Amino acid sequence: MAEQERMVEAILFATAEPVTLPQLAGRMPHGCDPAAALALVRKRFAGRGVHLVRVGEAWAFRTAPDLGFLMSHEIVETRKLSRAAIETLAIVAYHQPATRAEIEEIRGVSVSRGTLDQLIELDWIRLGRRRMTPGRPVTFIVTQHFLDHFGLESARDLPGLKELRAAGLLDSRPQPGTEVEDADQAGQNDLFEDDA
Known part of the structure; x- marks a missing residue:
């Protein structure tokens, strides 16, 4: 052995x-x-x-x-992601497998093909299985490279609302009538508002 x-x-x-x-x-x-x-x-x-x-x-x-x-001296930041790319990546990570229509519904704006292409090129998301719904839309999921980059074993290890609020990344009190507030009350890990 x-x-x-x-x-x-x-x-x-x-x-x-x-x-x-x-x-x-x-x-x-x-x-x-x-x-x-x-x-x-x-x-x-x-x-x-x-x-x-x-x-x-x-x-x-x-x-x-x-x-x-x-x-730390070996870390090289080649380029920053746009806000649209960060939002899209977060939606895919927390809602995977997510279709383009679902991403657009959560963000409230259409998703540029370039944004998805950039995330695929970075090997942070990849195409998943096709949904068994009319039109059979393709889904997007995060990759092993994404998990490795953020030190996660699986997408289940992503921080929840409490951890994000504790880190100061989210407002401590959600706006009334938002999905975040509703998810908090239901005890779920939903991060995004419909009008984001």
């Missing part, structure tokens, strides 16, 4: 993108148990400068959260 642990460690260190269990199994010799080897690697790196973390259905080494400040 020690040799399998070394193999998993080598594959994960050499790969830029997170690696799934089937991908590990495909690279390792027949008869290996990548799941058991992953558990050993994760245990061995607990408390170290890098951690083995789950990103969706895949695994990757990431800098320990408390040491992130050491990497």
Whole structure:
């Protein structure tokens, strides 16, 4: 098992993108148990400068959260997203799978094809399954790259209303008659007003 642990460690260190269990199994010799080897690697790196973390259905080494400040000089911001792109991304993340019509209904304005193309090009959203409704519209969902960028295991780990308000990102009191107020009363995680 020690040799399998070394193999998993080598594959994960050499790969830029997170690696799934089937991908590990495909690279390792027949008869290996990548799941058991992953558990050993994760245990061995607990408390170290890098951690083995789950990103969706895949695994990757990431800098320990408390040491992130050491990497700040390596962060390069190439371009900022427009407000329309940020709103669209947030709607897809919180309401996925979301159709273009649903995004437009929540935002209250039409979505530019360029906005969706930009988010697809950044590999933050991708096309999902077609809805089984008239016209069979395509849906949009967030990608593994999006989850990895924000340090999330799944979209269920996105912050809710209470966390966003505590961080000062939302008004502490919603406007009367808005969907946000209604969602608060129902105990749901809806972030957007119809007239946003």
